[in-house]
Amino acid sequence: MLAKFLKSSIGRKQIVAVSGLLLMLFLVFHLSVNLGIYLGPHTYNLLAHRLEQLGPVRVVAEAGLTGLFLIHIFFTFLVVKASRRARKIGYAVQSSSAQRSLSTRLMPLTGTVLLVFIISHLIDFKFIDVNNTLLAVVEEHNLGLYGIVVNSFRNPFTSTWYMIAMIAVGSHLSHAIDSVFQTFGLNDGDTHRGLHKSSVIIGTLIALLFGSIPLYVLLTHGSLLQQ
Amino acid sequence: MSRLDARVPEGPIESKWKNHQFNLKLVNPANKRKYTVIVVGTGLAGASAAATMSELGYNVISICMQDSPRRAHSIAAQGGINAAKNYPGDGDSVFRLFYDTIKGGDFRSRESNVYRLAEISNQIIDHCVAQGVPFAREYGGYLSNRSFGGAQVSRTFYAKGQTGQQLLLGAYGALMKEVESGNVTLLPRRELMELVLENGDAKGVIVRNLLTGDMERYGADAVVLATGGYSNAFYLSTNAIPSNVTATWRAHKKGAFFANPCYTQIHPTCLPVHGEFQSKLTLMSESLRNDGRVWVPKTAGDKRRPVDIPESERDYFLERKYPSFGNLVPRDLASRNAKTVVDEGRGAEGGEAVFLDFQDAIKRLGENTIFQRYGNLFEMYNRITGDDPFKTPMKIYPAPHYTMGGLWVDYNLMSTIPGLFVAGEANFSDHGANRLGASALMQGLADGYFILPRTIAHYLAEKGPQKVDTTSGVFMEAEQAASDKIEKLLNINGTRTVDSFHRELGRLMWDKCGMSRSEAGLKEALLKIAEIRDAFWSDCKVAGVENDLNQVLEKAGRVADYLEFAELMVTDALNRGESCGGHFREESQTEEGEALRNDDEFSYVAAWEFTGVGKAPVLHQEALSFSAVHLAQRSYK
Amino acid sequence: MDKTISLTLKVWRQKNAEDPGKFELYPVKDISIDASFLEMLDVLNEQLVLEGQVPIAFDHDCREGICGTCGAVVNGRPHGRLSKTTLCQLHMRHYSDGDTIVIEPFRAKAFPVVKDLVVDRSSFDRIVRKGGYVSVRTGQAPDAHATAVSKPDADLSMDAAQCIGCAACVAACPNASAMLFVGAKVSQYALLPQGQVERKIRAQAMVSQMDAEGFGACSNEYECEAACPKGISVSNIARLNREFLRSSI
Structure with a gap:
C-alpha cells in the first residue's frame, strides 16, 4: 500500500506537501531565533549558545531537517519529471489565465533560488568557527555569532542576496501554504479565495520579518562599502 | 401485408408485457457466452442495451462513430425524463402516462408498446438513481419533479438542464464497466457501411474505421441498431452534425421496412437561422415559454427593432388564438403558428423568427427570479447571439428536432429482417405522430435496459448459437459493396462541395416537407430531390483519400444516403393525406386552420419496403387498433 | 448586412x-x-x-x-x-x-495527435473503465426513494458530474494533468450514498490508471478550472486528493 502510495502522483505530491509544511514550521522557529537580534548581542549570542548546547537533540533535529529537505527536493524532482514528460511538445503560443497566481508561476524559480541560497547560507553561517575573532569582530568588539551576522550583512552584496532569497521564500510560501490545504483536500471551494489570501499574507509576513534583519543591520551599523 | 406481424401479445393491456416476458424463451446462463450481439450506436438506447446484455453474459460488440461512446447525441437532451412514479401525489399513474403519450402522439402509435413504455418508466428512474445519476432533489432529500411540455402532472425527473447528459453518462459508465469486465468489445470511430445478411437473417456488419479508412467485418448472432434519428435530412436541425440516417437507411435497403418517415418533430424554441454558413440550430429549453410571451408585429413588413414597436402594434398570436393554453400549446402548434405569421411577412425584424419577450415577467417577478429560472439559458442565448434577453426580446424560430419515424419493429423491437433489432429514436414505435417532451430519454432507456435484453434472448434461444464466418461470401460481397461506394464518391471529382448539396436538400425539405406540407409541394420536392441527387453524383467534389481520416468523405456518404432517404420521407408525407401530430397537410385542416386527423383512412402505420433507388417503394400497412383509449381530436383552445 | x-x-x-x-x-x-x-x-x-x-x-x-x-x-x-x-x-x-x-491541437503525451487538430483522448475512457461508475446491474435497483440524499450533496455531485470530458483541463494544465477530470468523476460518486461501497477502490483504481496513461501531476496552478467550459471547481481536485489519501490508509 505504501509503495503504491509513493508511486502515485498524488501520493508523491502529498509527501512534498507534508515535508514542505514541516520545513515551514522549522522556518518559523528559525525566524523566532533570528528575531533575537533585536534584543541585542548578549541575548542573541545566549540563544545561539543554548542551541549549541542541545547536543544530541540538535544532531537528531539537524539530521531530520536534512532528511526533510532531501525528501522535499527528491519528490519534487519526481513530480516535476513526470509532469515534463506529460507534455513533450509545448504550445507555440503561451498564455496563462488570471487563475494562476504569480507565486504559482514562479515556483520553479523560487525553489531553485532557495536551494542555492540554503547551500550558501549553510556555508556562511553554519560551517564557520564562531570563535574566529576576525569574523566576529564588529567595530573592535568581539561579539560572537552576533558579530558574524552583523559583519556579513554590512556587506551589501550579502544583504541583497539574502533579501532576494527572502522574497523567494515569501513567494514560495504564498503558493505553498494554500497548496497544502488543496493537496490534502481541505479546500472545499468556498474557502479557496480566503485560503489563498491568508497564504499570501503569511508568506509575505515571514519574508518581511526575515528581510528586516539585514536592513536593520545596514541602518544601524552602516554598509561596509561606505567606509 | 403478410410480413407485418407486430407480435402483440394477447390479453388485457396491463398484463401484456408481463405475460409476454413469461412466454419469451430464455437462454441458459451457461450458454449466453456462446452468443455475440453487435450494438451499433452508444446513445441511451445503444449503451444501455450493450451494457445490460453484457451483464447478462452475452458477448457484445459496441460500435460508435464518435471518439468515445460518451459523445452520442443523447447527451444534448436538456429537459428531463418522464416516469409514472407519482411521487408528488398529483394523480399520476402508469395509465395516465400511457394515455398522455398516446394522445400526444395523436393516436398514431401502437397501444401495447406505449403501455409497456409507461410501465417500465418507473424502473428506469430506480436504476438510474442507483447508478449515481445526480437528479435534482428537494431539501428533504427526495427527488424533485416538474411539469414539462404542458403536462398536467409533475412527472418529469431532471438533472439541471442536462438530463440527457447525466443519463447518458450513467449508461456510458455501465458500458465502460462491462468493457472492463471483458464482455464488451468497444469499437469507437467506426461507421456502419453495410448490414450483412445470411439466409435472410442479420448476421453482421461492415464498418469503416474512420481513422484508417479500413473496412472491418464483424459477425454476430444478432444486430441492434440504435443509431438515432434523421433530422439532418433538413440540413439545419438540433441534431449533432454527424447524426445520420446511414445505418437505418442501409438496413432499409437490405429489407428492413421504414415506418412513418414523415413524422418529424419541429421544436418551437430554437435560435433562428442567421446566415448561409450556419451549421446547426441550437435548441433552447421549452421551459422558456412558461414565462416568455411570443409575439410579432401586427403589420407585415414591419422591420423595426422590438423596442421601437409600441404595445398596440404587437400581436401575441398564441395568446390570441389559444386563450386557455396561450404560450404553452404543444410543440407542433407553437411551431406551425410561428411559421404562419412569418409567412404573412410579420417575422421579427422582417426575418424568419418570432419574439419571445420576458419584459412582463421581469416586471412581475423581478430580474432576480427570472435570472434564477432562466439564467443559464439567457447566458447561452447571449453567448450565441450577442444579445441580452434582459434588455431585448429573444428571437426564436422552430427547428427540426426529433424524428418519430424509424425502422419498423414488432413488439420485440425486431425489424422485418430477422435478427435485426432497432432501439431508441431509430425505431418508429412509441411516439406516434408527435413526441411529448421528456419522453425520448424514457423510450431510449426502456428499449435498452429493459426490453431488448429480454426479447433478444428469445430470438437467440430460438436460433441457437451459430458460427458466423466473416470471410464467407456474404461478408466479402458486403465489404466490396462498401468499398465500391467509397471509391465512387471519391471519383466524382466535380465542382461543388458536399455541404452545398446538403444545404440545397435541406432547404427543399424544410420548405416542402417541413412544418406544413401540400400535395403540390411534395410532388415538386420528389422531382427536385432526384435532380439534386443526380447533380450530387455528377458534380460533387470529395477531397482526400480513402485510407485516412477523411471527414469530407464521411459527410459525403451520409449526404448520399439522405438524398435517397428524402424521397421516402416525401413519399410518406404525400401518402398520408391527413394531418396528425408533427405532420401537417394543408389539405387536411379545420376551418380554423387546425390539424384534422382522418382516422377512417389513416389509422395505420405506414411501413415502406425498398425497391430500388428512385423507384416507388411499396407500402405495407399495420392497422392501429385502440382498446384501452378512445380516439379523440386534440383541442388546445 | x-x-x-x-x-x-x-x-x-x-x-x-x-x-x-x-x-x-x-x-x-x-x-x-x-x-x-x-x-x-x-x-x-x-x-x-x-x-x-x-x-x-x-x-x-x-x-x-x-x-x-x-x-x-x-x-x-x-x-x-x-x-x-x-x-x-x-x-x-x-x-x-x-x-x-x-x-x-491539445498537447499531452496521453493525447497523441491523430491528424491536424484531432487528438486521441481514449485515455479518458480507459480511466473511466477503472471505476467511473457504480457497479449496479440492470434490475438490481431498489426504489429510487429508498435512500434520501441531502440536497447540498446532490447539487455538488451534479456540479462535478457536468464534466463533458473535453480534456481542456489537461490541455490548459502546465503539467498536462488530468486531475480535474478524475476529480470530478470521483467527487460525483463520493458525494452520493450510491457511490460509497466502491469509494476507496474507485479512487485508487482511477488514479492509478491516470498515472499509467502518462498525465502529469497537479501543482495547483488552477489553469484547469479557468479553461473548463463547465466551470468545474478545483475543489473537486481537493476532494480527489482527500479520497486518495483516505483510500491509501
Missing part, C-alpha cells in the same frame, strides 16, 4: 501521428461575426476542398457545447479565451478584423 471580418489563421497541420507537423498560414475573408469558430473553419475547409487541398481535420459533434468532442488551443488557450465556453460556442464577434489566430 452582417458585419464581417477577415483573419489570418495559423493552423497546425499534421498528416498523421508519425508526421512531425508544422504550422500553415491561411487567410480567411469575409467571415460573419455571427459565425461560430467551427463554422469559420467550415468556410475555410470548403474553400480548401474546392482548391483541391486537404481540408483541416478537427473533431466536432453536437456544436452546442455539451458533447465535449470539439476543442483546440486558440492563441494559447483551450477553447479560446472566453470563459466557460467550448470552441463550438465561441463566436467570431470576439475577434477583430485583421487578427491572426493561432490554432494548435
Whole structure:
C-alpha cells in the first residue's frame, strides 16, 4: 500500500506537501531565533549558545531537517519529471489565465533560488568557527555569532542576496501554504479565495520579518562599502 | 401485408408485457457466452442495451462513430425524463402516462408498446438513481419533479438542464464497466457501411474505421441498431452534425421496412437561422415559454427593432388564438403558428423568427427570479447571439428536432429482417405522430435496459448459437459493396462541395416537407430531390483519400444516403393525406386552420419496403387498433 | 448586412501521428461575426476542398457545447479565451478584423495527435473503465426513494458530474494533468450514498490508471478550472486528493 502510495502522483505530491509544511514550521522557529537580534548581542549570542548546547537533540533535529529537505527536493524532482514528460511538445503560443497566481508561476524559480541560497547560507553561517575573532569582530568588539551576522550583512552584496532569497521564500510560501490545504483536500471551494489570501499574507509576513534583519543591520551599523 | 406481424401479445393491456416476458424463451446462463450481439450506436438506447446484455453474459460488440461512446447525441437532451412514479401525489399513474403519450402522439402509435413504455418508466428512474445519476432533489432529500411540455402532472425527473447528459453518462459508465469486465468489445470511430445478411437473417456488419479508412467485418448472432434519428435530412436541425440516417437507411435497403418517415418533430424554441454558413440550430429549453410571451408585429413588413414597436402594434398570436393554453400549446402548434405569421411577412425584424419577450415577467417577478429560472439559458442565448434577453426580446424560430419515424419493429423491437433489432429514436414505435417532451430519454432507456435484453434472448434461444464466418461470401460481397461506394464518391471529382448539396436538400425539405406540407409541394420536392441527387453524383467534389481520416468523405456518404432517404420521407408525407401530430397537410385542416386527423383512412402505420433507388417503394400497412383509449381530436383552445 | 471580418489563421497541420507537423498560414475573408469558430473553419475547409487541398481535420459533434468532442488551443488557450465556453460556442464577434489566430491541437503525451487538430483522448475512457461508475446491474435497483440524499450533496455531485470530458483541463494544465477530470468523476460518486461501497477502490483504481496513461501531476496552478467550459471547481481536485489519501490508509 505504501509503495503504491509513493508511486502515485498524488501520493508523491502529498509527501512534498507534508515535508514542505514541516520545513515551514522549522522556518518559523528559525525566524523566532533570528528575531533575537533585536534584543541585542548578549541575548542573541545566549540563544545561539543554548542551541549549541542541545547536543544530541540538535544532531537528531539537524539530521531530520536534512532528511526533510532531501525528501522535499527528491519528490519534487519526481513530480516535476513526470509532469515534463506529460507534455513533450509545448504550445507555440503561451498564455496563462488570471487563475494562476504569480507565486504559482514562479515556483520553479523560487525553489531553485532557495536551494542555492540554503547551500550558501549553510556555508556562511553554519560551517564557520564562531570563535574566529576576525569574523566576529564588529567595530573592535568581539561579539560572537552576533558579530558574524552583523559583519556579513554590512556587506551589501550579502544583504541583497539574502533579501532576494527572502522574497523567494515569501513567494514560495504564498503558493505553498494554500497548496497544502488543496493537496490534502481541505479546500472545499468556498474557502479557496480566503485560503489563498491568508497564504499570501503569511508568506509575505515571514519574508518581511526575515528581510528586516539585514536592513536593520545596514541602518544601524552602516554598509561596509561606505567606509 | 403478410410480413407485418407486430407480435402483440394477447390479453388485457396491463398484463401484456408481463405475460409476454413469461412466454419469451430464455437462454441458459451457461450458454449466453456462446452468443455475440453487435450494438451499433452508444446513445441511451445503444449503451444501455450493450451494457445490460453484457451483464447478462452475452458477448457484445459496441460500435460508435464518435471518439468515445460518451459523445452520442443523447447527451444534448436538456429537459428531463418522464416516469409514472407519482411521487408528488398529483394523480399520476402508469395509465395516465400511457394515455398522455398516446394522445400526444395523436393516436398514431401502437397501444401495447406505449403501455409497456409507461410501465417500465418507473424502473428506469430506480436504476438510474442507483447508478449515481445526480437528479435534482428537494431539501428533504427526495427527488424533485416538474411539469414539462404542458403536462398536467409533475412527472418529469431532471438533472439541471442536462438530463440527457447525466443519463447518458450513467449508461456510458455501465458500458465502460462491462468493457472492463471483458464482455464488451468497444469499437469507437467506426461507421456502419453495410448490414450483412445470411439466409435472410442479420448476421453482421461492415464498418469503416474512420481513422484508417479500413473496412472491418464483424459477425454476430444478432444486430441492434440504435443509431438515432434523421433530422439532418433538413440540413439545419438540433441534431449533432454527424447524426445520420446511414445505418437505418442501409438496413432499409437490405429489407428492413421504414415506418412513418414523415413524422418529424419541429421544436418551437430554437435560435433562428442567421446566415448561409450556419451549421446547426441550437435548441433552447421549452421551459422558456412558461414565462416568455411570443409575439410579432401586427403589420407585415414591419422591420423595426422590438423596442421601437409600441404595445398596440404587437400581436401575441398564441395568446390570441389559444386563450386557455396561450404560450404553452404543444410543440407542433407553437411551431406551425410561428411559421404562419412569418409567412404573412410579420417575422421579427422582417426575418424568419418570432419574439419571445420576458419584459412582463421581469416586471412581475423581478430580474432576480427570472435570472434564477432562466439564467443559464439567457447566458447561452447571449453567448450565441450577442444579445441580452434582459434588455431585448429573444428571437426564436422552430427547428427540426426529433424524428418519430424509424425502422419498423414488432413488439420485440425486431425489424422485418430477422435478427435485426432497432432501439431508441431509430425505431418508429412509441411516439406516434408527435413526441411529448421528456419522453425520448424514457423510450431510449426502456428499449435498452429493459426490453431488448429480454426479447433478444428469445430470438437467440430460438436460433441457437451459430458460427458466423466473416470471410464467407456474404461478408466479402458486403465489404466490396462498401468499398465500391467509397471509391465512387471519391471519383466524382466535380465542382461543388458536399455541404452545398446538403444545404440545397435541406432547404427543399424544410420548405416542402417541413412544418406544413401540400400535395403540390411534395410532388415538386420528389422531382427536385432526384435532380439534386443526380447533380450530387455528377458534380460533387470529395477531397482526400480513402485510407485516412477523411471527414469530407464521411459527410459525403451520409449526404448520399439522405438524398435517397428524402424521397421516402416525401413519399410518406404525400401518402398520408391527413394531418396528425408533427405532420401537417394543408389539405387536411379545420376551418380554423387546425390539424384534422382522418382516422377512417389513416389509422395505420405506414411501413415502406425498398425497391430500388428512385423507384416507388411499396407500402405495407399495420392497422392501429385502440382498446384501452378512445380516439379523440386534440383541442388546445 | 452582417458585419464581417477577415483573419489570418495559423493552423497546425499534421498528416498523421508519425508526421512531425508544422504550422500553415491561411487567410480567411469575409467571415460573419455571427459565425461560430467551427463554422469559420467550415468556410475555410470548403474553400480548401474546392482548391483541391486537404481540408483541416478537427473533431466536432453536437456544436452546442455539451458533447465535449470539439476543442483546440486558440492563441494559447483551450477553447479560446472566453470563459466557460467550448470552441463550438465561441463566436467570431470576439475577434477583430485583421487578427491572426493561432490554432494548435491539445498537447499531452496521453493525447497523441491523430491528424491536424484531432487528438486521441481514449485515455479518458480507459480511466473511466477503472471505476467511473457504480457497479449496479440492470434490475438490481431498489426504489429510487429508498435512500434520501441531502440536497447540498446532490447539487455538488451534479456540479462535478457536468464534466463533458473535453480534456481542456489537461490541455490548459502546465503539467498536462488530468486531475480535474478524475476529480470530478470521483467527487460525483463520493458525494452520493450510491457511490460509497466502491469509494476507496474507485479512487485508487482511477488514479492509478491516470498515472499509467502518462498525465502529469497537479501543482495547483488552477489553469484547469479557468479553461473548463463547465466551470468545474478545483475543489473537486481537493476532494480527489482527500479520497486518495483516505483510500491509501
